[in-house]
Amino acid sequence: xxxxxxxxxxxxxxxxxxxxxxxxxxxxxxxxxxxxxxxxxxxxxxxxxxxxxxxxxxxxxxxxxxxxxxxxxxxxxxxxxxxxxxxxxxxxxxxxxxxxxxxxxxxxxxxxxxxxxxxxxxxxxxxxxxxxxxxxxxxxxxxxxxxxxxxxxxxxxxxxxxxxxxxxxxxxxxxxxxxxxxxxxxxxxxxxxxxxxxxxxxxxxxxxxxxxxxxxxxxxxxxxxxxxxxxxxxxxxxxxxxxxxxxxxxxxxxxxxxxxxxxxxxxxxxxxxxxxxxxxxxxxxx
Amino acid sequence: xxxxxxxxxxxxxxxxxxxxxxxxxxxxxxxxxxxxxxxxxxxxxxxxxxxxxxxxxxxxxxxxxxxxxxxxxxxxxxxxxxxxxxxxxxxxxxxxxxxxxxxxxxxxxxxxxxxxxxxxxxxxxxxxxxxxxxxxxxxxxxxxxxxxxxxxxxxxxxxxxxxxxxxxxxxxxxxxxxxxxxxxxxxxxxxxxxxxxxxxxxxxxxxxxxxxxxxxxxxxxxxxxxxxxxxxxxxxxxxxxxxxxxxxxxxxxxxxxxxxxxxxxxxxxxxxxxxxxxxxxxxxxxxxxxxxxxxxxxxxxxxxxxxxxxxxxxxxxxxxxxxxxxxxxxxxxxxxxxxxxxxxxxxxxxxxxx
Numbered sequence: 089x090x091x092x093x094x095x096x097x098x099x100x101x102x103x104x105x106x107x108x109x110x111x112x113x114x115x116x117x118x119x120x121x122x123x124x125x126x127x128x129x130x131x132x133x134x135x136x137x138x139x140x141x142x143x144x145x146x147x148x149x150x151x152x153x154x155x156x157x158x159x160x161x162x163x164x165x166x167x168x169x170x171x172x173x174x175x176x177x178x179x180x181x182x183x184x185x186x187x188x189x190x191x192x193x194x195x196x197x198x199x200x201x202x203x204x205x206x207x208x209x210x211x212x213x214x215x216x217x218x219x220x221x222x223x224x225x226x227x228x229x230x231x232x233x234x235x236x237x238x239x240x241x242x243x244x245x246x247x248x249x250x251x252x253x254x255x256x257x258x259x260x261x262x263x264x265x266x267x268x269x270x271x272x273x274x275x276x277x278x279x280x281x282x283x284x285x286x287x288x289x290x291x292x293x294x295x296x297x298x299x300x301x302x303x304x305x306x307x308x309x310x311x312x313x314x315x316x317x318x319x320x321x322x323x324x325x326x327x328x329x330x331x332x333x334x335x336x337x338x339x340x341x342x343x344x345x346x347x348x349x350x351x352x353x354x355x356x357x358x359x360x361x362x363x364x365x366x367x368x369x370x371x372x373x374x
Numbered sequence: 375x376x377x378x379x380x381x382x383x384x385x386x387x388x389x390x391x392x393x394x395x396x397x398x399x400x401x402x403x404x405x406x407x408x409x410x411x412x413x414x415x416x417x418x419x420x421x422x423x424x425x426x427x428x429x430x431x432x433x434x435x436x437x438x439x440x441x442x443x444x445x446x447x448x449x450x451x452x453x454x455x456x457x458x459x460x461x462x463x464x465x466x467x468x469x470x471x472x473x474x475x476x477x478x479x480x481x482x483x484x485x486x487x488x489x490x491x492x493x494x495x496x497x498x499x500x501x502x503x504x505x506x507x508x509x510x511x512x513x514x515x516x517x518x519x520x521x522x523x524x525x526x527x528x529x530x531x532x533x534x535x536x537x538x539x540x541x542x543x544x545x546x547x548x549x550x551x552x553x554x555x556x557x558x559x560x561x562x563x564x565x566x567x568x569x570x571x572x573x574x575x576x577x578x579x580x581x582x583x584x585x586x587x588x589x590x591x592x593x594x595x596x597x598x599x600x601x602x603x604x605x606x607x608x609x610x611x612x613x614x615x616x617x618x619x620x621x622x623x624x625x626x627x628x629x630x631x632x633x634x635x636x637x638x639x640x641x642x643x644x645x646x647x648x649x650x651x652x653x654x655x656x657x658x659x660x661x662x663x664x665x666x667x668x669x670x671x672x673x674x675x676x677x678x679x680x681x682x683x684x685x686x687x688x689x690x691x692x693x694x695x696x697x698x699x700x701x702x703x704x705x706x707x708x709x710x711x712x713x714x715x716x717x718x719x720x721x722x723x724x725x726x727x728x
Binding site for chain 1: 420488489491494495496497498500501504505506507508509516517518519521522544545546549550622624625626627628631
């Protein structure tokens with residue numbers, strides 16, 4: 089009897105602990121407490137994983153490889169089931185996602201405790217920040233050698249403003265003349281920017297993306313834990329979105345009217361796959 | 375022997391004093407708004423000009439490390455004797471002898487500008503340097519790499535400390551120091567300025583007066599006083615260049631902006647030849663001839679050039695041209711192009727370039 093007793097205690101303790109940890113999840117939301125929240129931007133290519141320097145084909149059957157993929161994410165907002173929105177303070181809400189730096193796929197912010205059903209953010213740097221003084225451009229928005237954007241070349245010096253989506257690679261079908269890549273390197277370069285203009289209106293390619301989280305998992309934010317909304321970013325949609333793009337016909341897209349066709353494909357890239365809630369350590373997300 | 379040593383030391387002292395004098399005048403006055411100029415556009419409360427900040431900015435302006443191979447400084451193409459343009463070059467001439475497509479604009483009276491470059495692509499003086507640094511045909515560098523080079527330099531951290539309190543070299547401090555130098559490049563000592571300020575001993579001659587009247591009637595709606603530009607983008611009827619430079623359109627993508635360029639200042643024109651956005655005209659006479667007789671019509675030609683009889687351009691008699699040129703000569707400011715405050719530090723001075 090006494091032998092079994094010890095095992096029983098162990099089981100009891102285990103059950104108690106399990107119940108306790110379950111209970112913790114249901115603990116009342118205290119909006120004065122802040123929890124960790126991240127959006128994970130996992131690049132994919134159609135139904136395949138995304139890899140740099142890996143050959144894919146677009147809808148026009150053009151084979152291509154990607155060498156550079158960087159984009160800015162900003163202005164993260166969360167909405168709960170009651171329709172209340174929390175806007176992350178703008179200055180804490182700028183991120184540069186770089187395909188060659190896996191750790192950059194998470195945008196880590198602090199938000200009040202809550203069960204959030206809708207996520208929105210801006211693909212790009214909001215227009216207002218594009219017009220601000222240098223002292224208001226910190227972190228990824230700065231030219232800092234360690235934290236800034238310019239290592240990624242995400243800024244137009246000639247036409248002040250951020251390149252917010254930079255997508256470069258090669259396609260062997262690109263011609264070697266002025267209509268293709270005269271250097272003979274078969275490169276395509278998509279540098280998408282345009283925030284609406286400073287003193288004269290012009291194109292605005294920035295996109296606000298809104299995703300419903302309730303189907304694949306609300307973000308349950310609690311103090312001491314992290315909630316991670318895991319998105320798929322389907323890069324194939326750059327060419328194969330509502331606008332079907334030929335790389336051979338458009339090997340270079342920069343500041344031009346045509347760039348709007350690319351930008352209008354951006355919203356179709358984003359989907360919410362799942363949410364990891366009550367995460368205690370970032371290792372759980374790797 | 376002793377006497378010789380004393381004499382030599384005195385000589386050295388005199389020489390040393392003289393060197394220091396060459397660097398800066400006795401007192402640094404900071405930014406002083408000329409009485410015939412309006413309030414500046416640049417917000418000086420964000421970036422108060424100090425002697426240390428200005429000196430750092432000046433050193434950076436003449437610093438070759440801003441370019442990929444450390445050969446080209448801002449001062450390479452913005453030469454003081456040419457009112458900070460690239461005299462004798464129709465288009466900018468940068469790294470590895472690469473050529474740009476536009477004529478470098480003068481750096482003067484920048485505090486009163488709100489947009490920069492011929493098509494106004496940059497709207498903040500603090501961000502103007504990014505354009506030259508990152509341009510493949512100018513400096514072909516990146517700003518982060520420039521900051522790394524400055525951080526590794528034996529003197530810059532202490533120069534930044536003098537200017538900003540701590541030795542950190544950040545993008546903000548780098549840009550602001552450069553702006554401090556550029557903001558101090560004020561041209562306000564032309565004869566025109568002195569006449570306007572009623573300084574004693576300065577008056578227009580009869581010819582200049584006649585030219586000034588003509589100017590006010592026919593030119594000043596675009597070349598507005600006191601900067602002799604109106605900060606507006608206009609098509610002045612130049613035949614499109616071989617490269618078909620579309621000007622302001624490149625920034626706005628608005629078809630109505632095709633072939634429009636920012637009206638340039640006429641100040642210091644004597645030092646800034648050649649003229650127009652691509653430096654196509656070599657003399658002021660040729661420029662005036664363009665307005666008199668050489669304009670090309672197009673959809674975006676500025677309506678100000680359209681005359682009631684259907685012709686385009688500005689009619690001028692030879693006498694009017696002569697008077698106008700006499701007046702325009704009063705816009706040249708020799709003190710500006712020779713001011714030691716703005717000059718490239720010479721070897722041996724306290725701000726030697728290494």
